[in-house]
Amino acid sequence: MTRLLYSLCGADADCRFSPHVWKVAMALSHKRLDFQEVPTPFTSIRSVEIGFSPTVPVINDNGELVRESFDIALYLEERYPERPSLFGGEGGKALSRAIEGYSQFILHPALAKILIMDIHDLLAPADQTYFRSSREARFGKTLEDVAAAADEELAGFSSKLEPLRHALKFQPWLGGDGPLFADYIVFGALQWARVASPKSLLAAGDPVHDWFERCLDLHDGQGRAAKAA
Known part of the structure; x- marks a missing residue:
């Protein structure tokens, strides 16, 4: 199967x-x-x-x-314990829990506002109706009102990446010498933006930009094979 x-x-x-x-x-x-x-x-x-x-x-x-x-x-x-580890032990699981919280509570709320109309526009009509209804209920305002904060969120987004820049001063991956699930958590957030929106989040020369480029090339370019918006 x-x-x-x-x-x-x-x-x-x-x-x-x-x-x-x-x-x-x-x-x-x-x-x-x-x-x-x-x-x-x-x-x-x-x-x-x-x-x-x-x-x-x-x-x-x-x-x-x-x-x-x-x-x-x-x-x-x-x-599949015999295959490459996603955590590298219990410490890696704890790291990943912390990174998951950072991604979910710091990155995702900002990205949701930055991307909300781009996501709406890439959906089929029936899904646009669902998306509008569910997200307006979640935010308590119209999509357009949520999107009104997009430019402000985009301008402040780089500062939310400082914890990553700090970690990447000492190691090439959040997982240390190689990528672990912690890397894939943050990669998922930034790939969401790359695929859904033409807005630019990362500047060339930023350590997070360079790390993200390395992530795109992992696994025979799996991430890069997805077309950017």
Whole structure:
């Protein structure tokens, strides 16, 4: 049975932009596990594996269903211990939890405001309706009102990357000498922006820019193969 990864897509099935799916796609490749992506628009997620999850990513690993990106990474580490580690031990798991919190509570809220109209515009009409309704309920305002803060968020985004710049003074990867799941967490956030929006977040010469370029080249250029907006 083919290993499946259900991934969020736009009107173009090749436009797969979910930061959480990107974490898992990179983790699967890190583990050297073959998989097939199943592009899934917002309005089709509830039909994935007979309603297994309200969100993606979801993997079907030869009949074993797992959801949520961090839980999938933990599953892969336990299920395939003989393959390259995503954490490098318990310390790496703790590091990844901290990086997950940083990404979710610092980077993602800013990116959501910066990208919100770009994401809306790359969706099919039915998914645009869903996206508008769900995000306006989440933010308590219209998409247009959320997007009104995009320029301000973009101007301040670079300062939110200072913890990464500090770490990258001492090592080439957040994981140390090589990439670990902690790297894929932040990569997913920045790849979300790269695929969904033409807005420029990283300046040439920035250590985070250079790290992101290295991430794009990992696993035979897996990240770079996704078309930038």
